[in-house]
Amino acid sequence: MSAVPSPTADAHPKPAAIETPDAPLHYLDHAATTPLRPEAAAAMAEVTQGDLWANPSGGHLMARRSRRAADDARDELAGLFGAQPSEIVFTSGGTEADNLAVYGSVGPGGPREGRSVVCSSIEHPAIRTPVRRIGGFEVGVDATGRVDLAALEETLTAASDRGEPVGLVSVILVNNEVGTIAALDEVAAVVRRHAPGALLHTDAVQAHQWIDVGVAAASADLISVGAHKFGGPKGIGLLVVRDGIELAARAVGGGQERDRRAGTLNVAGVLGMAAAARATAEHRSADVARIRALRDRLADGLSAAIPGLIETGVTPGSPDRANPDRNNKVAGNCHVCLPGVETEALLYLLERSGIMATAASSCASGAQQPSYVVEALGHPREVALGALRLTLGVTTTDADVDAVLEAVPAAVERLALFS
Amino acid sequence: MTAGTTRQRVLMAMSGGVDSSVAAAELVEGGDEVVGVTLKLWGGASDSGCCSVSDVDDARRVADALGIEHLVFALGDDFERAVVGPYVEAHAQGRTPNPCVECNRHIKFDKLARRARALGFDAVATGHHARIVATPDGPRLGRGADDAKDQSYVLHMLSGEDLARTRFPIGHLTKREVRRRAEALGMRTADKPDSQDVCFITRADGRRAFLERRIELTPGRVVTPDGDVVGNVPALELVTPGQRKGLGLPGGGPRRYATDVDLAAGTVTVGFEADLEIDALGLSRPTWAGGSPPEPGSPVEVQTAAHGAVRRASWEAGDRVRFDRPQRRVAAGQSVVIYSVPTEAVPQVVLGGGIAEPV
Numbered sequence: 001m002s003a004v005p006s007p008t009a010d011a012h013p014k015p016a017a018i019e020t021p022d023a024p025l026h027y028l029d030h031a032a033t034t035p036l037r038p039e040a041a042a043a044m045a046e047v048t049q050g051d052l053w054a055n056p057s058g059g060h061l062m063a064r065r066s067r068r069a070a071d072d073a074r075d076e077l078a079g080l081f082g083a084q085p086s087e088i089v090f091t092s093g094g095t096e097a098d099n100l101a102v103y104g105s106v107g108p109g110g111p112r113e114g115r116s117v118v119c120s121s122i123e124h125p126a127i128r129t130p131v132r133r134i135g136g137f138e139v140g141v142d143a144t145g146r147v148d149l150a151a152l153e154e155t156l157t158a159a160s161d162r163g164e165p166v167g168l169v170s171v172i173l174v175n176n177e178v179g180t181i182a183a184l185d186e187v188a189a190v191v192r193r194h195a196p197g198a199l200l201h202t203d204a205v206q207a208h209q210w211i212d213v214g215v216a217a218a219s220a221d222l223i224s225v226g227a228h229k230f231g232g233p234k235g236i237g238l239l240v241v242r243d244g245i246e247l248a249a250r251a252v253g254g255g256q257e258r259d260r261r262a263g264t265l266n267v268a269g270v271l272g273m274a275a276a277a278r279a280t281a282e283h284r285s286a287d288v289a290r291i292r293a294l295r296d297r298l299a300d301g302l303s304a305a306i307p308g309l310i311e312t313g314v315t316p317g318s319p320d321r322a323n324p325d326r327n328n329k330v331a332g333n334c335h336v337c338l339p340g341v342e343t344e345a346l347l348y349l350l351e352r353s354g355i356m357a358t359a360a361s362s363c364a365s366g367a368q369q370p371s372y373v374v375e376a377l378g379h380p381r382e383v384a385l386g387a388l389r390l391t392l393g394v395t396t397t398d399a400d401v402d403a404v405l406e407a408v409p410a411a412v413e414r415l416a417l418f419s
Numbered sequence: 420m421t422a423g424t425t426r427q428r429v430l431m432a433m434s435g436g437v438d439s440s441v442a443a444a445e446l447v448e449g450g451d452e453v454v455g456v457t458l459k460l461w462g463g464a465s466d467s468g469c470c471s472v473s474d475v476d477d478a479r480r481v482a483d484a485l486g487i488e489h490l491v492f493a494l495g496d497d498f499e500r501a502v503v504g505p506y507v508e509a510h511a512q513g514r515t516p517n518p519c520v521e522c523n524r525h526i527k528f529d530k531l532a533r534r535a536r537a538l539g540f541d542a543v544a545t546g547h548h549a550r551i552v553a554t555p556d557g558p559r560l561g562r563g564a565d566d567a568k569d570q571s572y573v574l575h576m577l578s579g580e581d582l583a584r585t586r587f588p589i590g591h592l593t594k595r596e597v598r599r600r601a602e603a604l605g606m607r608t609a610d611k612p613d614s615q616d617v618c619f620i621t622r623a624d625g626r627r628a629f630l631e632r633r634i635e636l637t638p639g640r641v642v643t644p645d646g647d648v649v650g651n652v653p654a655l656e657l658v659t660p661g662q663r664k665g666l667g668l669p670g671g672g673p674r675r676y677a678t679d680v681d682l683a684a685g686t687v688t689v690g691f692e693a694d695l696e697i698d699a700l701g702l703s704r705p706t707w708a709g710g711s712p713p714e715p716g717s718p719v720e721v722q723t724a725a726h727g728a729v730r731r732a733s734w735e736a737g738d739r740v741r742f743d744r745p746q747r748r749v750a751a752g753q754s755v756v757i758y759s760v761p762t763e764a765v766p767q768v769v770l771g772g773g774i775a776e777p778v
Contacts, residue, residue: 344492345534345537417537418533419537
């Protein structure tokens with residue numbers, strides 16, 4: 001071929017054959033989803049195999065039993081997320097909760113329709129997309145992913161000066177790609193001061209497994225939670241809506257969830273979520289400490305083994321990249337950029353080594369897209385294209401970390417041979 | 420070629436269409452270790468390409484049915500740089516490019532082929548209608564079994580070295596046979612319509628609207644060789660020599676054709692059929708299957724369009740062909756593919772090709 005010569009056999013001796021992954025699989029994608037906790041499975045079985053299957057909206061004995069189980073779960077979840085039971089609106093998951101927070105307040109027909117909406121530049125698409133659709137504004141973040149408070153202030157003030165006061169500000173509590181923990185109290189202080197009429201929403205979908213959301217999001221008016229990120233089932237989540245805040249339902253019908261989200265309650269999901277949330281909170285301090293040590297070994301090992309590697313969302317510790325400060329990110333997140341490495345190719349090689357990882361978010365067709373989050377942290381597109389997200393969780397072991405530390409440098413080396 | 424004799428690890432490019440679906444099945448049946456891949460090249464709203472979510476889904480489900488893994492590679496940046504950008508730029512220069520040729524040259528058989536090697540694959544396979552012919556000089560590209568569907572033209576840049584790592588599993592089948600096999604296998608893609616046209620341009624939108632979003636189109640005058648203005652065109656960039664329609668000419672009289680487009684002067688010159696005839700044609704950026712061009716004076720056969728007629732000619736020094744009989748002008752930017760003269764012993768193969776340049 002004329003354009004770019006293919007590597008010839010002589011220039012690149014044929015590397016050893018790649019093994020088929022009949023070896024054990026190493027799951028390093030806990031930010032995508034987590035395995036169901038046994039506690040959650042047991043709680044759900046009470047509904048799916050027991051006698052709690054009746055519609056909790058009904059009035060008869062069986063319905064009341066279902067309702068009581070769901071309300072017990074509601075009380076428990078309220079306690080875990082620093083809310084009152086009346087403030088819990090069950091949804092089909094984090095995305096619906098996020099959408100409801102935006103559309104239900106500043107969206108068409110919402111009580112704050114016509115007011116501006118502002119979010120950070122590293123929101124999950126479940127916030128980013130609705131905010132864009134209604135013409136909202138994005139505020140940048142620093143190199144670790146924390147909201148630029150001066151820019152936030154400027155945006156809020158400018159909107160107010162234009163006569164379009166901000167009705168909603170949304171900042172993700174724990175970023176799904178790079179794991180940054182927002183300084184939500186600082187954000188709240190700016191919002192209360194410069195946009196006193198605005199609601200503060202936080203997408204806490206990635207948070208409960210790492211931090212106490214009740215504390216971290218105490219200053220938020222609206223909080224989104226999804227169960228499957230902390231060992232709960234898929235298809236269930238909740239939105240905390242502080243008492244007194246008006247929200248227009250997006251799903252309307254039977255008036256469930258105090259007219260904020262119609263539809264027969266997913267009792268199995270609610271019970272599973274509550275059980276998973278409880279178990280997560282009970283074991284959290286020990287789990288986080290153990291996982292943090294694994295993550296640090298993983299990130300330090302990769303940094304040492306791969307020249308040019310950039311660890312994202314951290315403050316570099318010294319000129320030689322040793323001892324970076326990872327305090328702004330959750331314990332289970334190891335996110336690195338490998339400039340010049342094509343992540344798609346890397347992920348395939350890792351998969352062949354039994355390692356399940358990801359680059360950034362996946363589009364509908366499954367293709368990897370360059371990460372807007374990594375770009376928002378100030379990295380150029382070429383760096384963002386080499387993003388690798390390894391996310392650990394309660395099931396992660398030393399063997400998983402060992403496998404990654406062996407496979408990633410080898411795969412990077414192999415790809416360099418062919419680039 | 421080791422096809423069918425040694426088990427290979429093959430990366431099968433699957434568009435979600437029937438040809439590549441059956442090609443994947445042929446490889447699996449032949450005992451190769453096959454992994455399917457769909458290339459996401461274009462994020463636009465094209466309805467005719469192979470990048471829509473439903474096409475990726477079709478490819479994935481066909482792979483599932485065949486029991487093979489399926490990957491998606493997003494090569495949109497490469498596609499923009501190597502195919503779409505040059506396509507637009509060629510139009511801006513008044514040339515008529517062939518983006519499918521450039522996609523094969525830069526994406527499928529360069530970018531993808533290199534990645535396949537890096538990932539440990541022995542070969543890349545596609546559902547093209549073409550065959551790989553063993554010759555004493557090494558593998559060469561031959562025509563597909565289905566004359567009407569032969570795609571050797573758009574694959575002409577493949578060298579013997581490339582072909583040694585390439586598989587065309589349905590090249591020996593006609594389109595009817597491909598569809599029949601797909602039906603027999605119960606494939607969901609069996610009756611999917613053939614893709615046509617340029618994959619990144621929608622049928623509804625068209626080439627003009629696509630180009631208008633990227634470059635400024637130049638209105639022009641249609642003139643006779645004597646300089647008389649006989650019509651107008653809205654966009655010189657969209658006029659191709661040999662074109663008869665869309666020149667704003669009154670009906671009646673002998674047919675007139677665009678014979679020349681001069682962007683600088685803002686004119687399309689029209690003439691009669693005889694004015695379009697040429698005896699020789701130059702090639703720029705030539706590539707050769709065996710690394711070097713034929714000996715000057717060698718008889719060859721020449722094809723200047725994807726499904727165009729094949730003309731006898733001889734190869735001349737200075738990278739040009741001289742036709743045995745005059746033929747119609749070829750728009751600058753089109754691919755000119757040089758085939759061997761077939762014999763009893765050796766079927767026709769691609770010797771090489773290049774980009775048409777008037778001489």
